[in-house]
Amino acid sequence: MSTETSIAPATATTDAPDTGARSPEAAGLITDARRRIDDLDGRIIGLVQERMAVSAVIQRERLTSGGRRVNLSREMEILAHYRDQLGKPGTALAMTLLELSRGQI
Numbered sequence: 017m018s019t020e021t022s023i024a025p026a027t028a029t030t031d032a033p034d035t036g037a038r039s040p041e042a043a044g045l046i047t048d049a050r051r052r053i054d055d056l057d058g059r060i061i062g063l064v065q066e067r068m069a070v071s072a073v074i075q076r077e078r079l080t081s082g083g084r085r086v087n088l089s090r091e092m093e094i095l096a097h098y099r100d101q102l103g104k105p106g107t108a109l110a111m112t113l114l115e116l117s118r119g120q121i
């Protein structure tokens with residue numbers, strides 16, 4: 017009886033079958049790059065949460081002082097900034113960030 021097992025070799029393609037790659041080299045590159053994207057996404061989410069907290073401080077202070085939660089002229093500046101840097105989708109991103117930060121209006 018053979019002592020060999022039938023476990024598949026640990027190649028990049030078998031380790032990362034969901035990369036869509038057709039070679040071990042491409043699968044390895046994609047797996048590494050996806051780790052970087054996961055790391056970036058984690059940092060982006062952390063920054064969004066930090067932005068929400070800072071925005072909440074401003075909104076609370078303004079409401080407590082008798083002002084309104086929302087300041088549309090400031091929001092226009094933010095929308096323009098994102099559009100200038102990222103194009104039209106930047107506007108949608110900024111709108112999502114504003115909604116996360118101050119709720120729907």
Ligand SMILES: C=C(O[C@@H]1C=C(C(=O)O)C=C[C@H]1O)C(=O)O
Nearest residue numbers: 071074085086087090091117118
């Ligand atoms: C944070 C503020 O309050 C609100 C929230 C904003 C934001 O999250 O960027 C922008 C304008 C306001 O509607 C602010 O006035 O700066």
